[in-house]
Amino acid sequence: MYQVKHLNKNTMTTFRIYRGIALNEGETINTDALGCSWSLDEVYASNHGKMIADARNKDGYVLIYADINESVIDWSNTLYAMETRNNEFEVVLNGSEITAKVYYSELDSIESGEVFTGQSASESDFEDYCNSYDGDVTKENFISLANEF
Numbered sequence: 001m002y003q004v005k006h007l008n009k010n011t012m013t014t015f016r017i018y019r020g021i022a023l024n025e026g027e028t029i030n031t032d033a034l035g036c037s038w039s040l041d042e043v044y045a046s047n048h049g050k051m052i053a054d055a056r057n058k059d060g061y062v063l064i065y066a067d068i069n070e071s072v073i074d075w076s077n078t079l080y081a082m083e084t085r086n087n088e089f090e091v092v093l094n095g096s097e098i099t100a101k102v103y104y105s106e107l108d109s110i111e112s113g114e115v116f117t118g119q120s121a122s123e124s125d126f127e128d129y130c131n132s133y134d135g136d137v138t139k140e141n142f143i144s145l146a147n148e149f
Contacts, residue, residue: 013069013070013143014067014068014069014070015040015067015068015069015070015073015091015146016040016065016066016067016068016149017038017039017040017065017066017068017091018038018039018040018041018042018044018045018046018063018064018065018103019034019035019037019038019039019045019049019063019064019065019100020045020046020047020048020049020050020052020053020061020062020063020064021035021049021061021062021063021064022049022052022053022056022058022060022061023053023058023059023060023061023062023107023110024058024059025059025060025107025108025109026109027109028109028110029062029064029102029110029116029118030118031116031117031118031119032118032119033118033119033120033121034064034098034100034118034119034120034121035093035120035121036074036092036093036094036095036120036121037081037090037091037092037093038066038090038091038092038093039088039089039090039091040089040090040091040145040146040149041088041089041149042063042065042103042149044087044088044089045063046061046063046104048088049061049062049063053106059106059107060105060106060107061106061107062102062104062105062106062107062110063102063103063104063105064100064101064102064103065100065101065103066098066099066100066101068091068093068098071096072093072094072096072098072120073091073092073093073094074092074093074094075133075139076131076132076133077092077133078090078091078092078142079133079135079137079138079139079141079142080133080135080137082137082141082142082145083135083136083137089145089149093120093121094120095119095120095121096119096120097117097118097119097120098117098118098119098120099115099116099117100115100116100117100118101113101114101115101116102114102115
């Protein structure tokens with residue numbers, strides 16, 4: 001279980017997020033577009049990566065994670081995703097640069113533990129993009145949920 005870190009009163013809250021990426025042997029992780037849609041749930045992200053690899057006839061998948069602060073979260077789209085797809089525990093990033101680490105790899109060409117820095121895709125790449133969320137889910141709901149992981 002990963003707990004939300006509260007560094008001190010003057011710093012932001014950090015979250016651990018996961019993403020599964022389907023690749024063929026010899027392909028590399030695209031650090032120009034790591035993706036804007038991540039998950040708080042390691043198991044969901046792993047299963048999703050495996051499912052995409054199978055559906056696209058890829059050789060396998062890698063599971064990456066990043067410890068991010070709240071400034072890189074696209075809150076409107078994250079809260080919207082929580083409301084519309086609450087089983088994904090989705091975190092939508094706002095196009096910022098992040099540092100991630102390979103947590104698990106099915107591929108010989110990418111090793112677990114590899115660290116890299118890249119750009120998350122822009123928020124306009126998010127499939128359900130909304131300019132402003134006005135639903136019932138709050139940032140506090142998200143933080144409470146994140147504490148469960």
